[in-house]
Amino acid sequence: MYKYNEFDHGFVRNRVKQFRAQVERRLDGTLTEDEFKPLRLMNGLYLQLHAYMLRVAIPYGTLNSQQMHQLAMLAEKWDKGYGHFTTRQNIQYNWPKLNDVPDMLDALADVEMHAIQTSGNCIRNVTADHFAGASADEIEDPRPTAELLRQWSTDHPEFQFLPRKFKIAVTGSPNDRAVTKAHDIGLRMVRNEKGEPGYEVIIGGGLGRTPMVGKVVRTFLPKTDLLPYLEAILQVYNLNGRRDNKYKARIKILVHETGIDRLREMIEHVFEAKKGLHQAPPEAMVAAIEAQFAPPQFETNSVDEDRLSKLVGADPGLRSFIETNVSDHREPTHAIVTISLKPIGGTPGDATADQIRTMAGLAEAHGYDELRVSHEQNIILPHVHRNDIPQIYAVLKAAGLATANIGLLSDIIACPGMDYCALATARSIPVAQELSNAFEDIKLQRDIGSLKIKISGCINACGHHHVGHIGILGLDKAGVESYQITLGGDGTETATIGERTGPGFSYEEIIPAVTRIIDHYLEIREDEIETFLETFRRLGAEPFKQALYSHQQEAA
Amino acid sequence: MSIIIRDDGFHPDNWEKDGGSFADLEKFGKDVAQNRADKVCIDVPNNTDAQSLYENFDNAAMIRIAFPSFADGRGFSLAKQLRQLGYEGRLRAFGHVIADQYGFARVCGFDEIEIDDELAKRQPETQWLARIPKLQASYQHRLLGEQVNQNV
Numbered sequence: 001m002y003k004y005n006e007f008d009h010g011f012v013r014n015r016v017k018q019f020r021a022q023v024e025r026r027l028d029g030t031l032t033e034d035e036f037k038p039l040r041l042m043n044g045l046y047l048q049l050h051a052y053m054l055r056v057a058i059p060y061g062t063l064n065s066q067q068m069h070q071l072a073m074l075a076e077k078w079d080k081g082y083g084h085f086t087t088r089q090n091i092q093y094n095w096p097k098l099n100d101v102p103d104m105l106d107a108l109a110d111v112e113m114h115a116i117q118t119s120g121n122c123i124r125n126v127t128a129d130h131f132a133g134a135s136a137d138e139i140e141d142p143r144p145t146a147e148l149l150r151q152w153s154t155d156h157p158e159f160q161f162l163p164r165k166f167k168i169a170v171t172g173s174p175n176d177r178a179v180t181k182a183h184d185i186g187l188r189m190v191r192n193e194k195g196e197p198g199y200e201v202i203i204g205g206g207l208g209r210t211p212m213v214g215k216v217v218r219t220f221l222p223k224t225d226l227l228p229y230l231e232a233i234l235q236v237y238n239l240n241g242r243r244d245n246k247y248k249a250r251i252k253i254l255v256h257e258t259g260i261d262r263l264r265e266m267i268e269h270v271f272e273a274k275k276g277l278h279q280a281p282p283e284a285m286v287a288a289i290e291a292q293f294a295p296p297q298f299e300t301n302s303v304d305e306d307r308l309s310k311l312v313g314a315d316p317g318l319r320s321f322i323e324t325n326v327s328d329h330r331e332p333t334h335a336i337v338t339i340s341l342k343p344i345g346g347t348p349g350d351a352t353a354d355q356i357r358t359m360a361g362l363a364e365a366h367g368y369d370e371l372r373v374s375h376e377q378n379i380i381l382p383h384v385h386r387n388d389i390p391q392i393y394a395v396l397k398a399a400g401l402a403t404a405n406i407g408l409l410s411d412i413i414a415c416p417g418m419d420y421c422a423l424a425t426a427r428s429i430p431v432a433q434e435l436s437n438a439f440e441d442i443k444l445q446r447d448i449g450s451l452k453i454k455i456s457g458c459i460n461a462c463g464h465h466h467v468g469h470i471g472i473l474g475l476d477k478a479g480v481e482s483y484q485i486t487l488g489g490d491g492t493e494t495a496t497i498g499e500r501t502g503p504g505f506s507y508e509e510i511i512p513a514v515t516r517i518i519d520h521y522l523e524i525r526e527d528e529i530e531t532f533l534e535t536f537r538r539l540g541a542e543p544f545k546q547a548l549y550s551h552q553q554e555a556a
Numbered sequence: 557m558s559i560i561i562r563d564d565g566f567h568p569d570n571w572e573k574d575g576g577s578f579a580d581l582e583k584f585g586k587d588v589a590q591n592r593a594d595k596v597c598i599d600v601p602n603n604t605d606a607q608s609l610y611e612n613f614d615n616a617a618m619i620r621i622a623f624p625s626f627a628d629g630r631g632f633s634l635a636k637q638l639r640q641l642g643y644e645g646r647l648r649a650f651g652h653v654i655a656d657q658y659g660f661a662r663v664c665g666f667d668e669i670e671i672d673d674e675l676a677k678r679q680p681e682t683q684w685l686a687r688i689p690k691l692q693a694s695y696q697h698r699l700l701g702e703q704v705n706q707n708v
Contacts, residue, residue: 007698014693021686022656030679035654038627121627151695157660157702158636161629227700238633239603277640279701 001064001370002147002292004112011154012109015116019043020102042122042160044115045101049422054093054101055118056108060128060146060170061089061373063113068360068371070111072353078104083356085341085349087413087464088167089127089373090118094420116154121162123153123234127169129177130374133295134336134382136328140189140197142172144290145226148281152227159234163241164249166234167206174493179375181205181214181495182467184251185233190220198222203233203263204255207461211497212252215260217267224280225271231278232271236263296368296383298331303386311390320404320442321393329383337367337381337392338374340403340411344440345433348414349377358399366392375464376413378406408445409453409518410436413464417457417474426474426481427507428457434511439518448518450531454489467491469533470517471498472510483510487517487544488536499541501548513548520547559676560648561658561669563688566681569670571597576617581608588615597648602630606637613643620670623651632664639665655683662689663696663704 004012019039026036040046046053056071063071071091075083078100079093086092096104108114118125126149128142129135149168153159159166171178172189180186186202199221205214221229233251240258242248255263312319327336339359342348351359359379363371366388372380384392396402405411412435415421417428432455439445454468458475465471471486482504489498505513518532524543525535536544558569571578578599579587587593597618598609609619619638621631631649638647649661650670661669669684689704696702 011693011695018656025683030683031654031656032678035626035656039656121629148699152699154695156696157663157689157694158632159629160657160660161627161632231700235633235636239630243628243630273640281699285698 001062002059002143002289008112009109012112012114012116013106015043015114015155016102016105016109019105023098023102038120038161041120042117043101043105044118045098046119047422048094048420049418049424050420051095052098052101053420054096054104054115055086055088056091056093056113056115057118057125058089058091058113058373059150060126060132060143061130061375062132062143063371063373064369065360065364065371067111067113068356068363070107070113072356072360074104074107075353075356077107082350082352084347084416085351085373085377085379087375087377087415087462088118088125089130089375090125091373092416094416119165120160121164121166122160123149123156123162123166123168126150126153127167127178127183127375129171129173130372130376130380131177131327131336131382132172132372133293134329134334135173135175136330137175138173138330139191140172141293142170142178142187142189143293144286145172145187145189145199146170147289147293148226148286149230152230156234158231159238162234162238163243164246166237166251168230176491176493176495177374179464179467179491179495181493182207182211182464182491183214185230186214187226192220196222199226201229201233204252204260205495206250206252207464207466208250209247209459209461210250210252210256211461211466212256213495213497214252215255217260217264225275227281228274228278229267229271231274232267235270236266240266296370298334298368298383299385301333301385301387303333308386308390315390317397317402317404318390318393320446321402322389324404324408324446325406326389331383333386335384335386335389337384337389338406339379339381339396339401340405341378341401342405342411342432342436343400343403344405344410345437347429348412348432351379355399355401358395358401362392362395376411378411404442405445407450407452408442409439409448409451410442410445412436412453412455413468414455415457415462417455417463421457421462423460424457424474425459425476426457426483428455428463428472428474431455431472431474431483431507431510435514438511438515447528448522448532449528450533451518452491453514464491465489466497467495468498469536470514472514475504477504481507483507483513485513485517485548487541488533490533501541501545503549516547516551517544520544557673558670559673561671561681561684562667563662563685565685566676571618578620581612584612584616588612593617599650600634602628602634604634606634606641609638609643610641613641613645616645618646618648619643620648620650621666623649623653626652626654626657632660635661635665655679655687658684658687659689663694663702 201218202214367381414432456463486498
C-alpha cells in the first residue's frame with residue numbers, strides 16, 4: 001500500500017489550511033457563493049437536498065485498517081453514525097456541517113486521506129480494479145499507475161477548470177472489473193509484441209444522459225509516455241470541449257462530434273510537442289511508488305482442506321458464502337473475500353460505524369491490513385488465507401455483514417436518489433430495497449444466477465443503469481415517478497449499453513415488472529447454466545418486452 | 557480602473573498611461589505592417605489558436621488573454637501553449653480570475669493578472685499573495701519538472 005512521504009503529508013495539510021481559509025472567506029463575503037462553489041467541490045463538498053455531503057477519496061479503492069477505523073470515527077463524530085460507499089470507490093457522509101468540514105479533512109489527513117478532486121470539473125479520484133494485486137487473472141497491478149495519476153492530477157494548474165468532470169480508470173487484467181470503457185479515459189495495461197509494458201488508451205466512454213462506450217485512441221502507449229500523452233488528451237479537451245451546454249461538455253461528446261480519427265490527430269500533435277518539453281517522471285520516484293505496492297509476505301502454511309470441508313458441510317450458510325463471496329487469489333492458499341454491503345432490504349453501500357470497525361478489525365487480524373472498496377459498493381478483503389475464512393464468516397455474520405449475494409440479484413448498485421440527492425428525479429434506494437425483499441430467498445437468487453441490477457434516480461446515471469443486465473432509470477413524468485427499464489447492458493471488457501424496453505412503469509409497477517422479466521428468463525433460458533445476459537444475447541429483447549407489456553394489452 | 561497583480565502585490569495599471577495600447581490580432585497585424593506596434597499588446601479571446609500568434613511573438617509588447625468567467629479554464633491551456641511554442645514576452649490574464657487561481661495562472665505561464673476594482677476590493681492583496689506558487693510544492697514539478705515562469 002502507498003505510504004505518504006513528507007511531500008504528500010505537507011501537501012494535504014496545506015490543502016486543508018487553504019480550504020479552512022476558503023470557508024472563512026465565504027463566510028466573510030470575500031468569496032461569492034458562485035466562486036466558492038467550485039472550490040468546495042474540488043474539496044469534495046456538495047450541497048445536497050437536506051445538508052452538505054462530503055465525499056472522501058479512497059484512491060483506487062485501497063485502504064488500510066487504520067484508515068477504515070478513522071472513517072468509522074468520522075461517521076460517529078460528524079455524521080449520523082454511518083457512511084455510504086459509492087460507485088466511485090469513495091465514501092460519502094451525508095450530514096456534515098460546513099464549519100466542521102475543515103476539521104473532518106484534518107482528521108482524514110491524520111491517516112493519509114483527503115477529499116481532493118472527488119467532485120468539480122477537474123480530474124476526479126482515479127479508480128482501478130478492486131481485485132488489483134490479488135486476482136489470479138492479473139497481468140500487472142494497476143495501482144502504481146493509478147497512484148502516479150493521483151499525484152499528477154492533484155492540483156494540476158492547467159486542468160482545474162475543465163468543461164466538465166473527468167474520470168480515469170485503470171485495469172491490469174483482461175477481465176475488466178473497472179468499467180474502463182465507461183470512463184473519460186480508460187487505461188488497460190497490455191504488452192506489445194516485444195513484451196514491453198504499456199497501455200491501451202480508451203477515451204470518450206461515459207454513461208449519463210448520452211451513454212457511450214469508449215473508443216480506442218491508442219492501441220499501445222509505452223509506459224514512460226503516459227503523463228505527456230494524458231496531458232495532451234486533457235489539453236485538447238480543455239480547449240475544445242463544449243462549454244455552451246453542460247450536458248454536452250463531457251469528452252465523449254467531443255469524440256462523437258469531432259470523430260475519433262481527427263481527435264487522435266489533434267492529440268498526437270500536442271503529444272509530440274509535449275514529449276520533448278517535459279521530463280519523464282524520475283525513475284526513482286516511479287520505482288518508489290511501485291515498491292510500495294509489492295504484495296505482502298504471504299503466509300506459507302498449507303490449507304487444512306479436511307477441516308474446511310467439515311466446517312462447510314456442517315454449515316450451509318458458510319457454504320453459500322464461500323461459493324458466492326469468495327474469489328480465486330493468485331496464491332492458491334489464499335482467497336479474495338467480498339463483503340456485501342447489500343443486506344436483504346438494506347440501502348446499497350451503507351455501513352454503520354460499528355460495521356466499518358468490524359471490517360477494519362478483520363483486515364487487521366486476517367487480511368494483511370488491507371481493504372478495498374469496489375465500484376459495486378462492496379468491501380473487499382483482498383488477501384485472506386483460506387484457513388481463516390470460517391472465522392471471518394462468523395465475525396461478519398455477527399455484524400450483519402455475511403449476506404451471500406455477490407453477483408446475484410440483490411447485489412444491486414443504486415445511487416442515493418431522491419432520498420438525498422438534489423439532482424434526483426425519483427427514488428432509487430427504496431426500489432433496491434423492495435426488489436431485494438421481493439427476492440429475499442438467497443436460494444432463489446442463486447438459481448437465477450449471475451445478474452447485475454443497477455438503479456439510477458435520474459438521467460445522470462450515477463447508478464450505472466446503462467451497464468446493468470437489468471437497468472432501472474427513475475424519471476419524473478409530470479410530478480410522478482416513472483421507471484424506465486433497459487436490458488442487456490454490460491460494464492466489462494465486452495461493454496454494451498443496455499437497450500430500452502419501452503414505456504416506463506410507476507413506482508408501484510416497477511417491482512412486478514422486474515419480476516416478470518426474471519420469471520420469463522427462468523422459463524426461456526436454455527439450461528441452468530445460461531445466465532440472464534447470455535439468454536438476452538441469444539434471443540434479444542423481444543421475448544422480455546412481451547413479458548413486460550403483454551399483460552397491459554390484455555388489461556386494455 | 558484596473559488593478560494588476562504580480563508576485564510583489566497590487567499595482568495600478570499604467571499600460572495605457574505609459575503610451576501602450578491594445579489591439580486584436582487583425583489590427584495588430586496592420587500596426588506591425590505600419591511599424592506602429594512597439595507598444596501594442598495583442599488582446600485575444602481564450603479560444604484563440606495559439607499557432608496564429610506565433611509569427612507575432614517577437615513583435616508583441618504583451619499578450620493579454622481574456623477570462624470571461626473564472627470557471628472557464630481555457631485561458632490556462634492557451635497560456636501553456638504559448639509558452640511551449642516559445643513565447644517569452646509578457647503575458648497577462650484579464651477579467652474574472654480569482655485569488656485562488658493565482659498560483660495556477662502563474663504556473664501556466666502568466667506573469668500578471670488584471671482585475672477590476674470591485675474584485676480587488678473584495679479579494680485584497682493578501683489573498684492573492686497567499687497563492688504565490690512555491691516552486692517545490694507541486695506534484696507536477698516533481699513528476700514533470702514543471703517550472704514557474706520567472707519572466708517579470
